[in-house]
Amino acid sequence: MGRKTLIDEEELISRLSNVFREVGYEGATLALLAEATGLKKASLYHRFPQGKEQMAREVLEKAGSWLEEHILAPLRAAGAPASRIDAMVKQLDAFYSGGRQACLLNMLSSARIHGGPFTEMIERVFEAWIGALSAVLLDAGLDRKTARSRAERTVMMLQGSLVFSRGMGTTRPFREFLKSLPAELRKI
Amino acid sequence: MGRKTLIDEEELISRLSNVFREVGYEGATLALLAEATGLKKASLYHRFPQGKEQMAREVLEKAGSWLEEHILAPLRAAGAPASRIDAMVKQLDAFYSGGRQACLLNMLSSARIHGGPFTEMIERVFEAWIGALSAVLLDAGLDRKTARSRAERTVMMLQGSLVFSRGMGTTRPFREFLKSLPAELRKI
DNA sequence: GTCTATAGGAAGATAGAC
C-alpha cells in the first residue's frame, strides 16, 4: 500500500459531490473535501491538478451523465408515458436521497468564479432535462406548448420542494411532491 | 464629517442583503460586503460587533419583517381573496426584482455554522408565509387540507422558479410563474 | 498514489488614531 488507489473513482466523486451538495461551492473547503474522501489535501491535488474548481466541474459532469443515464434515457425509452414517468420518479427519489440531499444545480449556481465555469453546464443540464420530459408529455398527448410548460413546472417544483425541505428540516415536502407527480403529469 | 453616519440603516441592510442573496453566506466575504456598502471592514465591525454572522442574522430578520409587512399583512387584510393575492404577487415581483435576485431562505439555508443560527428563523418565515397564504385560500372557499397544500406548493414553486431562473440566466420562469399564480390559486 | 510539511495569500476580526 501507499502507492495504490485507496478509493475508486466513482466513490471519490460521490463523496465530493455530497460535500458540494451540502455546503455549496464556497462552503466546500479543501479540509472538508479531504475529510469526506479520506484523502489528504495533497492527494486531492494529485487527482485534480486544477484544485477545487476541477473537483466541482467533474462532480457536475458526473451528475449530468447520471441524469442522462438514469433519468433521461428511461424517459426516452419504449413503453407507456405513465410508466416512464414512474421510472423517473423512482430514480429521482434515489438521486436526492428521499429529499435529504440538495441539488447541485442549485448549490453551484452561485459560485462566484471568473465568468462562472459552471453556468454553461447548469444550463445544459436543465435544458436536457426539460427537453426529455417535454417529449414524454408530447407522447402522452399534450400539445407542444403545454408539454414544455408542464415540464418546466415539474423541474421547478422539484427544485422548490428540495429548497423547502431543506429549509424546514424535513423531507416531507419532497416526498409528497414526488408522490403527487405522476397524477399531476397525467392531467388533461 | 468622519464622525457621522454615512449610510442609513435601511440602505446598509439592503446592500448587505444583496450580497448574501447573490453569493450565499460563505461566498459573502467581508471584502465583498465592505465594497457593497462603501464602508471599510472595521466600520462594519463597529456596527456589527459579532461580524458576518450578525450581519446575516439582521439581514434575515429584516427580510422576515419585510415579508410580514408587505406580503403577510396584505394577505390578512380585508377585501376579496383574489385581490389580496394580486397584491401579494405585485410585492413578490418587487421583492425579487422580477426574478433577478435570489431568496435568502435558499441562500442562507446551507450556512454551515455551529448548529445553524439561521435554521430556526428560516423555518419560522416559511411557516408564517404558508400560514397566511393558507388563510386566504380558506377564505376563498377551499377546505383546510387543500388550502394548506396549495399554499405550500405556491411557496415551493416560487423557490423553484427562482432557482431555475438563476440557473438558466433568465427571469422568464419567475415572471411566468407570477403571472400564472392568481389563476392557479383561484382554481377549484 | 499518498503522505507530511510548508509556502503564500485571503479571510475574519481587532487596535487605536482621527
Add this chain to the structure above:
DNA sequence: GTCTATCTTCCTATAGAC
C-alpha cells in the same frame, strides 16, 4: 462613526519524501 494598520486563523496550493 470611520478609517489605516495589523493580527491570527484558515484556505488554496505546492514541494518533496516514501
